[in-house]
Amino acid sequence: MDSYQPTERSKVKRGNKRAAYDHQTVHAIFDALPLCHVGYVVDGQPFVTPTLQWRRGTRLYWHGSSASRMIRTVSGGMSVCVTVSALDGYVMARSPFHHSINYRSAMAFGTAELIDDADAKDEALKHMFEHLFPGRWDDVRGNTEKELKATSVISMNIDEASAKIRTGPPVDDDEDYDDVKCWAGVLPVEQIPGAPIDDGRLLDGVGFPDYLKMFLPK
Amino acid sequence: MDSYQPTERSKVKRGNKRAAYDHQTVHAIFDALPLCHVGYVVDGQPFVTPTLQWRRGTRLYWHGSSASRMIRTVSGGMSVCVTVSALDGYVMARSPFHHSINYRSAMAFGTAELIDDADAKDEALKHMFEHLFPGRWDDVRGNTEKELKATSVISMNIDEASAKIRTGPPVDDDEDYDDVKCWAGVLPVEQIPGAPIDDGRLLDGVGFPDYLKMFLPK
Numbered sequence: 466m467d468s469y470q471p472t473e474r475s476k477v478k479r480g481n482k483r484a485a486y487d488h489q490t491v492h493a494i495f496d497a498l499p500l501c502h503v504g505y506v507v508d509g510q511p512f513v514t515p516t517l518q519w520r521r522g523t524r525l526y527w528h529g530s531s532a533s534r535m536i537r538t539v540s541g542g543m544s545v546c547v548t549v550s551a552l553d554g555y556v557m558a559r560s561p562f563h564h565s566i567n568y569r570s571a572m573a574f575g576t577a578e579l580i581d582d583a584d585a586k587d588e589a590l591k592h593m594f595e596h597l598f599p600g601r602w603d604d605v606r607g608n609t610e611k612e613l614k615a616t617s618v619i620s621m622n623i624d625e626a627s628a629k630i631r632t633g634p635p636v637d638d639d640e641d642y643d644d645v646k647c648w649a650g651v652l653p654v655e656q657i658p659g660a661p662i663d664d665g666r667l668l669d670g671v672g673f674p675d676y677l678k679m680f681l682p683k
Numbered sequence: 684m685d686s687y688q689p690t691e692r693s694k695v696k697r698g699n700k701r702a703a704y705d706h707q708t709v710h711a712i713f714d715a716l717p718l719c720h721v722g723y724v725v726d727g728q729p730f731v732t733p734t735l736q737w738r739r740g741t742r743l744y745w746h747g748s749s750a751s752r753m754i755r756t757v758s759g760g761m762s763v764c765v766t767v768s769a770l771d772g773y774v775m776a777r778s779p780f781h782h783s784i785n786y787r788s789a790m791a792f793g794t795a796e797l798i799d800d801a802d803a804k805d806e807a808l809k810h811m812f813e814h815l816f817p818g819r820w821d822d823v824r825g826n827t828e829k830e831l832k833a834t835s836v837i838s839m840n841i842d843e844a845s846a847k848i849r850t851g852p853p854v855d856d857d858e859d860y861d862d863v864k865c866w867a868g869v870l871p872v873e874q875i876p877g878a879p880i881d882d883g884r885l886l887d888g889v890g891f892p893d894y895l896k897m898f899l900p901k
Contacts, residue, residue: 474728478751478752479747479751479752499770500768500769500770500784500786502720502722502731502733502766502768503731504720504722504729504730504731504764505729506724506727506728506729509724509762510692510762510764510792511722511723511724511729511762511763511764512722512764512790513720513721513722513731513764513765513766513790514766514790515720515766515768515786515788517784529697533696533697534696534697544727544728544729545729546722546728546729546730546731547731548720548731548732548733550718550720550733551718552717552718554877555815555816555898557816557819557895558823559823559824560823560824560826560830561808561812561820561823561825561826561830562826562827562830562833562834564823566718566735568718568733570733572730572731572732574728590779594779597773598773598775601775602779604865604866605776605777605778605779605782605863605865606777606778606859606862606863607779608778608779608780609780612778612779612780615780616780634880634882634883635882637884641824642884643886644824645823645824646886646888646889647822647823647889647892648822648881648885648889648890648891648892648895649881649882649884649885650879650880650881650882650885651879651880651882652876652877652879652895652898653876653877653878653879653880654874654875654876654877655874655875655876655877656872656873656874657872657873657875658870658871658872658873659772659870659871659872659873660871661868661869661870661871662852662868662869662871663866663867663868664852664853664867664868664869665852666855666860666867667866667867667868668861668864670864671864671865671866672866673866674865674866677775677866677870680773680870
């Protein structure tokens, strides 16, 4: 099984029973959670910027306006940490100490690089669409030269990465199961699609497309 | 209206029509989104660690195991950026360029400090419970001395902060409304409570508590 090699930087220090480094686990979490948090440093000051990421193989991509702080900083090649996480539930134990959360998270380290070439940018954005909304690219109009100029795409090889997952019920101290009379269990948190809202300016004959049906409420 | 004073560090560079600095907006986003991403720097390397945060006034708090990398790093006082964000929907436009997301995010800067004193730690954890699960603290057993020793609580005054929010439909180029025949609108993403799962070891007579009823599915 392909795996990222943990180092001092990426090895999960705490709760390492919950850690994984294999490509399959790490990539599945990045793919399931498009909203990422990009950490980078400017003059010793950390910044954490939320943005959408997408993945191809062992590379992550994200984009932004050419005016953003992150994009202006990255141009020289920038050490970044990209983290995604989801809260899947509150874990309610019999003591404060054993309260926890169920979650999935993944953290990737690498050097971010700007994609400068207009064609390469266009291709990367097409991949974003294929990744997030397969079928959408062919339905919309293509990028103009001016739009590509105003968009910055960043790419990063995942040099190291780790995943961390917690699932299941609380784990209480033995004596608390008998002694503490309170409700204990998991309060799940779910992320689900809401009903689509069209923008009221659809042309005649335009309906909701089949290729977006995974975004419909179940 | 109380407001954080934006500086070069915290001023929103891009999309500043969507930015806010007033306490009310910034605090409401932190309060609604307990899962945060803490950015910090170790030897020039950025780390972004997900954890739960809670707020009192203009201070943020989070906690962790004394064994974690973040906690070991923070002890000397550490410059951090704490970001929360939620994806509220995919904004599907008629061109790739105008695709966007609806979101709420807030970013806070400050210096993180360890809370060392056991009583202060206990009080902070009680506030976490009151913040996240009002009523829960009195239902569980209290912290032991050993547990308090194994828990680290971090506190940070919010020196600067900004919020950024996008809502509403796509905004397309004028000519695309007439020329591009594709579905356009918002695909909402909602975070909702799932049905609680008790841990199967509840004592006789213990039911789901009233004080957690905001975690029940609607």
